[in-house]
Amino acid sequence: MKKIEAIIQPFKLEMVKEALHAISVQGMTVNEVKGFGRQKGIREVYRGMEYQVDFLPKVKIEVIAPDDKVKEITETIIASARTGRIGDGKIFVSPVEEVIRIRTGETGEAAV
Amino acid sequence: MNAADTAFVLFSAALVMLMTPGLALFYGGLVRSKNVLGTIMQNFFMLGVIGVQWALIGYSLAFGPDIGGFVGSLSYIGLSGVGAEPFETYSKTIPHATFMIFQMMFAIITPALITGAWAERLKFSSFLVFILLWATLVYDPVAHWVWGDGGWLKSLGALDFAGGTVVHINAGIAALVAAIVIGKREGYGREAFIPHNLPMTVLGAGLLWFGWFGFNAGSALAADGIATTAFVATHLATCAAVLAWCFVEWAFRGKPTTLGAASGAVAGLVAITPAAGFVGPMSAILIGIGAGSLCYLAVLLKVKLGYDDSLDVVGVHGVGGLWGALATGLFASTAVNPAGADGLFFGNPAQFGIQVVAVAATVIYSFVISYILLKVIDATMGLRVAKEDEVAGLDLTEHQEAGYSL
Numbered sequence: 001m002k003k004i005e006a007i008i009q010p011f012k013l014e015m016v017k018e019a020l021h022a023i024s025v026q027g028m029t030v031n032e033v034k035g036f037g038r039q040k041g042i043r044e045v046y047r048g049m050e051y052q053v054d055f056l057p058k059v060k061i062e063v064i065a066p067d068d069k070v071k072e073i074t075e076t077i078i079a080s081a082r083t084g085r086i087g088d089g090k091i092f093v094s095p096v097e098e099v100i101r102i103r104t105g106e107t108g109e110a111a112v
Numbered sequence: 113m114n115a116a117d118t119a120f121v122l123f124s125a126a127l128v129m130l131m132t133p134g135l136a137l138f139y140g141g142l143v144r145s146k147n148v149l150g151t152i153m154q155n156f157f158m159l160g161v162i163g164v165q166w167a168l169i170g171y172s173l174a175f176g177p178d179i180g181g182f183v184g185s186l187s188y189i190g191l192s193g194v195g196a197e198p199f200e201t202y203s204k205t206i207p208h209a210t211f212m213i214f215q216m217m218f219a220i221i222t223p224a225l226i227t228g229a230w231a232e233r234l235k236f237s238s239f240l241v242f243i244l245l246w247a248t249l250v251y252d253p254v255a256h257w258v259w260g261d262g263g264w265l266k267s268l269g270a271l272d273f274a275g276g277t278v279v280h281i282n283a284g285i286a287a288l289v290a291a292i293v294i295g296k297r298e299g300y301g302r303e304a305f306i307p308h309n310l311p312m313t314v315l316g317a318g319l320l321w322f323g324w325f326g327f328n329a330g331s332a333l334a335a336d337g338i339a340t341t342a343f344v345a346t347h348l349a350t351c352a353a354v355l356a357w358c359f360v361e362w363a364f365r366g367k368p369t370t371l372g373a374a375s376g377a378v379a380g381l382v383a384i385t386p387a388a389g390f391v392g393p394m395s396a397i398l399i400g401i402g403a404g405s406l407c408y409l410a411v412l413l414k415v416k417l418g419y420d421d422s423l424d425v426v427g428v429h430g431v432g433g434l435w436g437a438l439a440t441g442l443f444a445s446t447a448v449n450p451a452g453a454d455g456l457f458f459g460n461p462a463q464f465g466i467q468v469v470a471v472a473a474t475v476i477y478s479f480v481i482s483y484i485l486l487k488v489i490d491a492t493m494g495l496r497v498a499k500e501d502e503v504a505g506l507d508l509t510e511h512q513e514a515g516y517s518l
Contacts, residue, residue, distance in 0.1 A: 044306065045365055047375060047424060048412040051304035 001096040001109060002070050004063045007033065007089040008081040013059045019080035020063065023072055026112075029062040039087035058089060064096055066109050113198060114205035116335040121203075121210050124330025127323045128217035132159055132224050134319025138378070139228050141313030142371075142423050146505025147232045148308065148515035154227040154239055161240065162220040162247055167191050170219055171212050173252035175202070178262025183253045201261045203333040214330060215255075222251050222279045228423030229287035230294050230495075232305075233502050236510045238495050242485060246286060250481050254278050254474055270470035271444055271452055271463070273342065274331035276386025276436040277474045284430020285478040287421060293486040294495050296420035298502045305422075310370055317374035321350060324381045328388040338449055342388035346381065349400035353380025356404025364412075372408070375428060379407035382432035387440040390452040395443035402439060407432050434471060441467030 008016060013030065020028065034055035041054035065073055074091055082088055101111040136155035143151045162170070169189055176184030188194050191212065199208035223243040230239075257263040258272050265277075272278060297305070307313060328346040332339035357376025358368040383403035384396055391399065411427035421427065441464035444455035454460035489495060496502070501509035508514060 044304075045367070045369065046307055046371055047369075048361065048365065048408070049305075049415065051306055053304065053306070 001099060001112065002065055002067060003094050003096045004061075004065060004070060004073055004077070005092045005094075006061045006063075006074075006077045006081065007035070007058050007091075008061065008077070009083065009088060010057055010059045012081045012083075013061070015080045016061060016077055019076045020073065023076055025063055025065070025069075025073060027063075031060045031062075033058050033060045037087070037090065056087070064099060064112050066112065113207070114334070117203070117205040117333070118207060118210055120335035120339065121206050121214050121330055121333055124326035125210075125214040125217050127326025128214070128221065128330065129159070129323075131217070131320050131323035131327065132156070132221050134316045134323055135221065135224050136316070137312050138316030138320060138374070139231060139313075139423050141309040141311070141316060142228075142307045143231050144305065144505070145308040145515060146507055148507060149513060150236075150506030150510055151227070151231050153236070153511060154234075155224045157240075158220050158224040158227075158243065161244060162223060163216060165244060165247055166212075166216045166219050170247060170252050171215065173248065174219070174255040175212070175215065175260050178256070178260060181262055181264030181267060182256070184256050184260055205334060211333065214333075218275055218279060218327070219247060219251055219255070222275075222283050223247055223286075225280070225283035225425055225429050226287045226290060228425040229290045229421045231422035232506065233297050233422075233496050234294060235493075235495060235497050236506075238489050238493055241493065242489055245485050246482065249485070250286065250478055251278070251282065254282050254477065257473070258470065265470045265473065268466055268469065269453060269463070270466050271390055271440050272386045272437065272470065273389040273440075274328045274385045276382070276433050276440065277470050280382045280385060280429045280433030281437060281471060281474045282433075282478045284426050284428075284433050285475050286482040287425035288419070288430060289479055289482040290486060291419045291421040291426065293483065293490065297422065298499055300420050307371065310374075314370060314374045317377050321377055321381060324350075324385075328385060332389055338389050338451075341392075341448055344393055345388045345391055345396035346384050348393050349384035349387075349396040349403065350377050350380035352397040352400030353377060353383070353404035353407075356380075356401045357408050358404075360405045360408050364408075375407070375411070375424070376404040379403040379428050379432045382407075382429050383436035383439065385433070386436045387443060390440060390444040390449050390455075392443075392445060392448050395445070399436065399439045399443060402435055403432050406435050437467055437471045438464070441465075 044051050044053050099111040100107050136152040140148045140152040172188035173184050176188045179185050194208050194212050196207045202211050255278050257265040258278050329339040329343040354373050354376040357372045361372045362368045380400040380403045383399050407428050410431035411424045442455045442457050444452050445458045446454050453463050456464040
């Protein structure tokens with residue numbers, strides 16, 4: 001099993017969710033996060049005072065999937081989250097040792 | 113006695129009361145989230161402190177029988193003799209106590225305005241001592257000078273319809289002194305001090321605008337034509353100031369901001385305050401345009417001058433108040449209000465001179481006494497919270513609570 005973490009533009013969340021639904025992804029966890037990459041920050045102005053804001057708002061999606069679904073899911077995320085401009089985000093894939101469903105105690109892929 | 117006048121002034125007092133919680137939201141939205149309650153508390157608590165101070169001694173010092181043109185005597189201490197009968201010198205048609213409670217709301221919001229200058233770093237205990245002393249030694253005498261029977265600026269003929277000098281210049285100058293004496297916030301110039309909730313600030317500005325109709329129109333102390341003149345002038349100046357602030361910043365910075373619109377509204381309200389019952393609608397629009405653009409430039413200048421007036425009390429209330437008081441000497445017209453005077457633009461340059469004297473006297477007095485009070489408090493109990501408390505935020509360290517929790 002793998003954990004797929006995708007950091008995307010906040011306004012792309014709805015489209016990514018719909019696209020993942022369409023390929024039968026059954027669950028996900030979403031966080032509002034802040035950070036920066038190559039896009040760097042933006043400037044905000046309050047009563048003429050300019051501030052450099054380095055941490056930009058992004059959305060992080062987490063999906064746990066069997067190994068054989070990972071490629072399909074990442075490709076779906078890329079297709080739905082991409083604008084082609086700087087700041088589109090990144091995807092991280094990492095191994096997951098165990099998944100346990102709290103209600104039934106099921107483990108492994110059955111619990112995903 | 114007149115029932116309509118009494119009802120109108122009582123309702124106006126309630127409107128002015130609402131301005132202080134409105135100011136709490138206006139200021140609360142502008143600070144960082146860790147200081148939202150500390151900031152709101154200093155405003156809300158003012159209702160309690162100055163309300164009681166006014167009844168015990170403040171009203172008497174401001175409006176009691178004159179002593180040398182400088183201060184009222186102690187005859188009304190504890191509101192003795194302030195009851196249902198009119199006090200004819202101030203108004204023949206409303207009870208004395210109606211006038212007293214209306215004036216109380218002004219005494220409450222004036223020190224509340226200053227709290228924006230020291231936001232995010234002043235100890236609550238020192239805050240309490242300072243505002244009590246300031247209300248008693250600065251606000252009450254200055255209110256007497258300008259509005260009290262026998263007050264020296266009133267006798268001189270200075271025009272201040274609803275408190276441009278007494279409220280706004282007075283508070284603006286105290287704010288300047290406070291920003292200088294207390295010093296900059298930890299991290300000033302290095303960290304971004306970004307307003308944590310601008311919708312809260314805009315809501316506060318809306319409540320201020322609403323309450324200000326009571327402040328200015330109510331200052332006519334009668335439900336009459338002058339009250340309407342003041343109401344119309346108040347609204348038009350504010351509208352024009354919103355446009356002016358936003359268009360100037362649009363030209364300077366490329367974008368009109370919501371905070372600019374809210375700040376422009378307050379600047380316009382401040383500037384029209386001394387003039388409201390003395391000027392016509394077109395003069396009011398010109399005063400508003402002046403307020404929106406001058407206050408924007410004043411706020412920019414703060415950065416160059418290097419003092420940390422956290423929420424721009426000096427730029428908005430000080431400069432807006434100065435402009436309004438002087439503009440009253442330019443635009444006042446006896447065609448609008450026969451009880452007033454003509455200004456420079458209506459053939460009476462002497463009135464402008466009188467306004468300059470009133471402004472200068474208020475600036476000097478407020479500056480000197482505020483400076484002494486702050487220095488004495490700093491030397492005895494200290495003004496600022498500890499550095500680590502400032503970093504953690506005043507909500508937790510001064511009040512042991514949090515504005516927002518999950």
